[in-house]
Structure formats: structure tokens, C-alpha cells
Amino acid sequence: ATIKKMLSFSVPDWWLIAIGFIFLIGAAVGEIFLPLYTGRIITAIVAPEKNDQFLTIIFEIAMISVAVSICTGLRGGVMTYYIDRLNLRIRNALFSSILHQEIGFFDEQRTGDITSRLTSDTTTMSDTIGLEFNVFLRSMIKGVGVCVFMFALSWRMSLITFMGFPLIFSASKVYGKYYKKTQKQVQDKFAKANEVAQEVCSSMQTVRSFANEKSEAAQYKLRLKDVLKIQIKQAVSYSFYQWCTESFELLLIVFTLWYGGYLIVMGKLPSANFISFILYQEELGNCFSEIGDVYTGIMQALGAAEKVFELIERKPLLSLNDGTEEPSCIKGHxxxxxxxxxxxxxxxxxxxxxxxxxxxxxxxxxxxxxxxxxxxxxxxxxxxxxxxxxxxxxxxxxxxxxxxxxxxxxxxxxxxxxxxxxxxxxxxxxxxxxxxxxxxxxxxxxxxxxxxxxxxxxxxxxxxxxxxxxxxxxxxxxxxxxxxxxxxxxxxxxxxxxxxxxxxxxxxxxxxxxxxxxxxxxxxxxxxxxxxxxxxxxxxxxxxxxxxxxxxxxxxxxxxxxxxxxxxxxxxxxxxxxxxxxxxxxxxxxxxxxxxxxxx
Incomplete structure (x- = not known):
């Protein structure tokens, strides 16, 4: 639901997203061909009968690389502009909602909480979700293309490769839920730290008058320690998550190498296809690794986004638009x-x-x-x-x-x-x-x-x-x-x-x-x-x-x-x-x- 709300704020920039998506497809499709051509180059080097194809393949891969770099640069510029516009739109919507809240809302809410929502949380959600969504689309398109080429090269080795992915996905799902939970706690603790900074900066003369600089610094440090305690938990869980996924991936690669060697010995797989397949498998692993990082980043951003949207969608208990009377004269009774x-x-x-x-x-x-x-x-x-x-x-x-x-x-x-x-x-x-x-x-x-x-x-x-x-x-x-x-x-x-x-x-x-x-x-x-x-x-x-x-x-x-x-x-x-x-x-x-x- 939060991602849907996020996408609704992106509707005015659909044309920027469309242009960026076109360049993204161009870059992803170009990158898909690179492992295939790399395998051909290696084969042309080691196989004397194919040495004459070497320069032709180098020229083709150079052209593809230039096209990929151009599309990547244009995609990055367009998507960065889109993210900046999204950030401003969310900030404006949040600030407008804050201005229309009843005075009682400000009696109960701390200024540090409000400013934290308006500054760090909006930046986190727009930058992270906008950037990660961009990376997610690129990795998905690239991953689909890589899978097609892998099946074309060897459907047997492809089936072996895909058998290990459910374990990786399960680990990512469990870690993502835990990370989202702890990230919301981090956002809350940072807001508490911001309250101290906000109060001190707005009343510096009082702090100086009572020579309370050390106490305020200690208070701020104490609040940041609360943040660090949660971040330590995140670091430990991330370490365990990385250990699990890396172990699965490395075992999968070892098994694939053994099975591929067996197919070559049995004459069921050309050596050129085997080299390209291993490169594609590595590329697919990178795609899934990026998707996993994206999932982590989105969970981090959702913790901030939920708080921001909660405030954007909050209906004031005392609306500014209730009244309709506007007489021509007020006597003052x-x-x-x-x-x-x-x-x-x-x-x-x-x-x-x-x-x-x-x-x-x-x-x-x-x-x-x-x-x-x-x-x-x-x-x-x-x-x-x-x-x-x-x-x-x-x-x-x-x-x-x-x-x-x-x-x-x-x-x-x-x-x-x-x-x-x-x-x-x-x-x-x-x-x-x-x-x-x-x-x-x-x-x-x-x-x-x-x-x-x-x-x-x-x-x-x-x-x-x-x-x-x-x-x-x-x-x-x-x-x-x-x-x-x-x-x-x-x-x-x-x-x-x-x-x-x-x-x-x-x-x-x-x-x-x-x-x-x-x-x-x-x-x-x-x-x-x-x-x-x-x-x-x-x-x-x-x-x-x-x-x-x-x-x-x-x-x-x-x-x-x-x-x-x-x-x-x-x-x-x-x-x-x-x-x-x-x-x-x-x-x-x-x-x-x-x-x-x-x-x-």
C-alpha cells in the first residue's frame, strides 16, 4: 500500500519515467550480450580455427559498450531529475498537511519529530525508493534476458542453477521483514535525537546562561547511543543474511562447474557455450544480489515513508475549511x-x-x-x-x-x-x-x-x-x-x-x-x-x-x-x-x- 501511494506521487512525472525506462531497456539489453561476446572472444583466442573472427567480435562488443554507456548516462540523468521532483512534491504535500493541522496537534507533537519527518524521512523515502526502483527495473530486465540466454545455451545447467534460488529468496524475505521493523525503530530514535538538537538550537541563550553545554551534549550522545543499539542488531542480522546468501551462491557455482564439466566430457555441451553460461550465471547472481540490496533499501525507505504518509493523510480535527460566513461588515460584538x-x-x-x-x-x-x-x-x-x-x-x-x-x-x-x-x-x-x-x-x-x-x-x-x-x-x-x-x-x-x-x-x-x-x-x-x-x-x-x-x-x-x-x-x-x-x-x-x- 505504501509503494502504491509512492507511485501515485510519481504520476505527474510519468513522461520522465517513460524516457528513463526506454534508456534503461537499451542499457540492460546491451549488457545482456556482453557475456555472450566475451565467451566468443575467449573461444577465438584459444581455438586457432576462429582467430580470424577476433577483430570482428572486438569491434561488435566495443559498439555495444558505447551504446550501453550512452543509455546508462541518459537514464541516470533523467531518473535523478525525476527523483528530485518527487522529493520536492512529497515535501510540499507534507508541509501543506502540517500547516493545516489543528493547534492541538502541535501541542502534542514535538518539533523535532515534525522536522525529522520533513527533512530526513522525506529525503530517505524519495531518494531511496526512486533510486532503488530504478535499479530494480534494470536488474529485472537484465535478469530476464540473462535467463533466456542461459536456457538457449544449456537448459540442463539452467535447471540446476534455478533449483537453488528458492533458498536465497526465502532468506531475503525473512531478513527484509526484520530490517523493515528495526528501521522504523531507527527512524523513531533519530527523531528523539533531533528533538534535543532542535530544542538546544532554538534556546541557545538559555543553555549558555546555565552553562549546560556538557549536559546537552551528553543528552544528545545518549539518544544517538539508542540509535546505535538498534543499528548493531541490523549489522548482525545483515552479516547472517550475507553469510547465508553467499554460501548458497558459492555452493551453486561449484555444483554448476562440476555438472558443466561433466556435460563437456560427455560431448553434450560445447566449451564456448560453457564459458558464456558461467559468465551469465555470474551476471544473474549479480542481478539477484542487486535485487536483494534493493529489497533491503526499500524496506529501509518504507519505514520512513509510512510515517510521512501517516502525516500527509492525517485529517485535522479542526478543519480550516469548515466556515462559510463572510459578511460585508464586522462590528466587533x-x-x-x-x-x-x-x-x-x-x-x-x-x-x-x-x-x-x-x-x-x-x-x-x-x-x-x-x-x-x-x-x-x-x-x-x-x-x-x-x-x-x-x-x-x-x-x-x-x-x-x-x-x-x-x-x-x-x-x-x-x-x-x-x-x-x-x-x-x-x-x-x-x-x-x-x-x-x-x-x-x-x-x-x-x-x-x-x-x-x-x-x-x-x-x-x-x-x-x-x-x-x-x-x-x-x-x-x-x-x-x-x-x-x-x-x-x-x-x-x-x-x-x-x-x-x-x-x-x-x-x-x-x-x-x-x-x-x-x-x-x-x-x-x-x-x-x-x-x-x-x-x-x-x-x-x-x-x-x-x-x-x-x-x-x-x-x-x-x-x-x-x-x-x-x-x-x-x-x-x-x-x-x-x-x-x-x-x-x-x-x-x-x-x-x-x-x-x-x-x-
Whole structure:
């Protein structure tokens, strides 16, 4: 089944395969005649009556050799081009499938596993299967031709030769099954090793900060040792397999020589035919040896191919093509109606439970509460990163799951607490995800000014064309966050989600961004998550979420008048002289924080 899937990816290149197959037949057929002519040359040398045929035979074999070399070269070039195209096609199909998986898939899968499938496994399956299939066809065609010539030379010796092949085939079949099993284990262990390398390379500053280079190197070495243990088993099994097949082949050759000599003595076989037959038998052995190696190689590639196709064919639990709604206007009214939610990786642990609240169009609403209380989960559900376990999230009276994927994310923009920039220019980071007709230079400038990023960008050497580096490493934390805000605002979204979006900004920059958001809120709904009191108290309304439930709703002054959870939070903040508004479940949190400050 896996090979059939592999061949289905080769259909667009059928013309390349056909051309390569023609050259392959030409090379194989030419090679079939070489042992026959070699036998004739030897006979012409040792038999004086045939010396005059020597030059003619040499010329004919030279012409055949030239034709074979030309066909072999053309076949190799065409098939290599086909394999390269196949590799790219499989990589594109796999990457496209990965991009369309639900966010929960990435919560459960390790990055190292995914990159291993996308890099080493795709290369292994396309290169190995493409190359081995080429060798297999050549050996099969050549083997069939050799068998025909062997029967033509001596049917008696041919029958003796073929009697030993079932033993060789049986050994190959047993070894192939075992090798396929162990190769899948090797692929899994390599993926585990890649996880270590991936994590270390993406967090090198942390590794260096804790001087943990030796430990990480030891961890990687340990993972590779697990690979080596399986490869030792493969080496032992391969040694036994080679011993079996070589023993069968050598015994077969010895018996054939004895029987051929007997036929010559009895006058039933010409000596010239005997020489050619022995050469053909050697050639047939090479063909079957190549087929055996091909079988081993294909078993190795199938271990990788099964994992790749499993991911290519995986249907996302949350499809991007479910929604159909695309209204002409979005006002920005958000409603959570009895929403309960648990992450797919922790289905038994509810993060939100029967949660309900509304955000009116043009309103700025702040979500506050303890870490892990469910605030960020609300933002993720609005973005439809996940589906709620129960209840509905509505946008302008329509479930967010009913909107078209592209449309929803044009109208709802998110700035997270850890903004991600890509290794490209600042300009390209700002217009990320937009088509050419969806932005102008003026809209980029306006968004940057609104996010208070224009000034620092213009101070950079190449301005908006400055490369931000991998994950924005060339910019400071506050600069990255302001570029991320500009990226959200350039879309002119109807709903702006800010998940700790101003946490890395200095006081002045935060004030300017907040002022800009205030100016633009008449046509934009803003839902923000923040711990800073200065950010929260400017919101129109505040929703206090504790343990996945709404505990209080109101403006800053209203909630202070209630003297409830929010009041206690603000009072604790004032007492600690800290701007961070962090609500914890532990009643002793305030004293714990004070002790930590004293220790530091």
C-alpha cells in the first residue's frame, strides 16, 4: 500500500519515467550480450580455427559498450531529475498537511519529530525508493534476458542453477521483514535525537546562561547511543543474511562447474557455450544480489515513508475549511455563552467552565485574574485555535466556527505576550499574511506610527528593510512587541486581541500605544489581557476570571466600590508598591511576594 501511494506521487512525472525506462531497456539489453561476446572472444583466442573472427567480435562488443554507456548516462540523468521532483512534491504535500493541522496537534507533537519527518524521512523515502526502483527495473530486465540466454545455451545447467534460488529468496524475505521493523525503530530514535538538537538550537541563550553545554551534549550522545543499539542488531542480522546468501551462491557455482564439466566430457555441451553460461550465471547472481540490496533499501525507505504518509493523510480535527460566513461588515460584538473548554492534551482538566460575558462593539475590555485562570484561553478560542468543549463564542451573533478561516483572521488580529518575528525585513514582518492589494506604504506607516514603532525603525540603518533576524533576534523585546502591534493594526481589524501585548514596553511607549488604541477604539473592539494596573484601569470594563469562571464584571470604579476580588487585588498591589496586577489563589501570595523581594 505504501509503494502504491509512492507511485501515485510519481504520476505527474510519468513522461520522465517513460524516457528513463526506454534508456534503461537499451542499457540492460546491451549488457545482456556482453557475456555472450566475451565467451566468443575467449573461444577465438584459444581455438586457432576462429582467430580470424577476433577483430570482428572486438569491434561488435566495443559498439555495444558505447551504446550501453550512452543509455546508462541518459537514464541516470533523467531518473535523478525525476527523483528530485518527487522529493520536492512529497515535501510540499507534507508541509501543506502540517500547516493545516489543528493547534492541538502541535501541542502534542514535538518539533523535532515534525522536522525529522520533513527533512530526513522525506529525503530517505524519495531518494531511496526512486533510486532503488530504478535499479530494480534494470536488474529485472537484465535478469530476464540473462535467463533466456542461459536456457538457449544449456537448459540442463539452467535447471540446476534455478533449483537453488528458492533458498536465497526465502532468506531475503525473512531478513527484509526484520530490517523493515528495526528501521522504523531507527527512524523513531533519530527523531528523539533531533528533538534535543532542535530544542538546544532554538534556546541557545538559555543553555549558555546555565552553562549546560556538557549536559546537552551528553543528552544528545545518549539518544544517538539508542540509535546505535538498534543499528548493531541490523549489522548482525545483515552479516547472517550475507553469510547465508553467499554460501548458497558459492555452493551453486561449484555444483554448476562440476555438472558443466561433466556435460563437456560427455560431448553434450560445447566449451564456448560453457564459458558464456558461467559468465551469465555470474551476471544473474549479480542481478539477484542487486535485487536483494534493493529489497533491503526499500524496506529501509518504507519505514520512513509510512510515517510521512501517516502525516500527509492525517485529517485535522479542526478543519480550516469548515466556515462559510463572510459578511460585508464586522462590528466587533463578542459573546461567550456558557463556554467550557479543556485543552486536547489535557481533556480531563477544564480550563474554562460555564463562562459567559460580552464585549460591545468599540469597547475596550480587560481580562484579569490569576495565571492559569483561563484568560489566554479565551483569546485562543476567539481566534478559533481550539473548539470549546461546550457553549459557543459568537462574533456579531455568528459562531466564530462559521466564519471563513481567512476572513476571520483578517477581521480579528492578535498580539501575543511573546510576539514572533520571522527572519525577514521589518516591512515584510508587518505585512505578514497580506496580499499585495491589502496594504499600501501609507497603511504600513500609519500602523507603525500608531504602534509607536516608526521612530525606532527609521533610526535603524536600513529602516523598514532592516532584517529582524531569526525570531526577531536583532531587535529588543520592546521593539519586537511594537512591530507585532503594527502587524496587527495594518490589517485595520474590527477586533484587536492583546495578550500581555504591552508587557515589554517602557512606561512612555505603553502610554503612547494606549493613547493610540483609545483614539482608534470607535471602530474597533479591544480585548486585552494585562497585569499592569495602569493598563487595566483605562479599560471600559474589566472581567475578573478565576479558575475558569467569571467572578466580577464592571469598570474600575465600579469594581473598587464592590470591594470584592478586584478591590483586594488593587489593594495588594498598592501595598507592594508594584505595578504588576497579579491575582493568585493563595491567600498568602502577597506575603510570599514580599519575602521573595526581600531575599532578592
Amino acid at each position: 463578542i459573546a461567550f455563552k456558557n463556554v467550557s473548554f479543556a485543552y486536547p492534551s489535557r481533556p480531563d482538566q477544564l480550563v474554562l467552565e460555564n463562562l459567559s460575558f460580552e464585549v460591545q462593539p468599540g469597547e475596550v475590555v480587560a481580562l484579569v485574574g490569576p495565571s492559569g485562570g483561563g484568560k489566554s484561553s479565551c483569546v485562543k478560542l476567539i481566534q478559533r485555535f481550539y473548539e470549546p468543549t461546550a457553549g459557543e463564542i459568537m462574533l456579531d451573533g455568528i459562531s466564530v466556527s462559521s466564519y471563513k478561516h481567512q476572513f476571520l483572521h483578517e477581521k480579528v488580529s492578535l498580539v501575543g505576550q511573546e510576539p514572533v518575528l520571522y527572519a525577514r525585513s521589518i516591512r515584510k514582518n508587518i505585512i505578514y499574511g497580506l496580499e499585495d492589494d491589502q496594504y499600501t506604504d501609507e497603511s504600513i506607516l500609519n500602523a507603525s506610527k500608531l504602534a509607536n514603532s516608526h521612530n525606532f525603525i527609521m533610526e535603524l540603518r536600513d529602516g523598514y528593510n532592516t532584517e529582524s533576524g531569526e525570531k526577531g533576534i536583532q531587535l529588543s523585546g520592546g521593539q519586537k512587541q511594537r512591530v507585532a502591534i503594527a502587524r496587527a493594526l495594518v490589517r485595520n481589524p474590527s477586533v484587536l486581541l492583546l495578550d500581555e501585548a504591552t508587557s515589554a514596553l517602557d512606561t512612555e511607549s505603553e502610554y503612547l500605544v494606549q493613547e493610540a488604541l483609545e483614539r482608534s477604539k470607535s471602530h474597533r473592539t479591544v480585548l486585552l489581557i494585562a497585569h499592569r494596573l495602569s493598563t487595566v484601569e483605562r479599560a471600559d470594563r474589566i472581567v475578573v476570571i478565576v479558575k475558569g469562571k467569571v467572578e466580577e464584571i464592571g469598570s474600575h470604579s465600579e469594581l473598587m466600590a464592590k470591594q470584592g476580588t478586584y478591590y483586594n487585588l488593587v489593594y495588594r498591589t498598592d501595598q507592594s508598591k508594584d505595578e504588576n496586577l497579579e491575582l493568585n489563589n493563595d491567600d498568602n501570595t502577597g506575603s510570599n511576594l514580599m519575602r521573595l523581594r526581600h531575599i532578592s
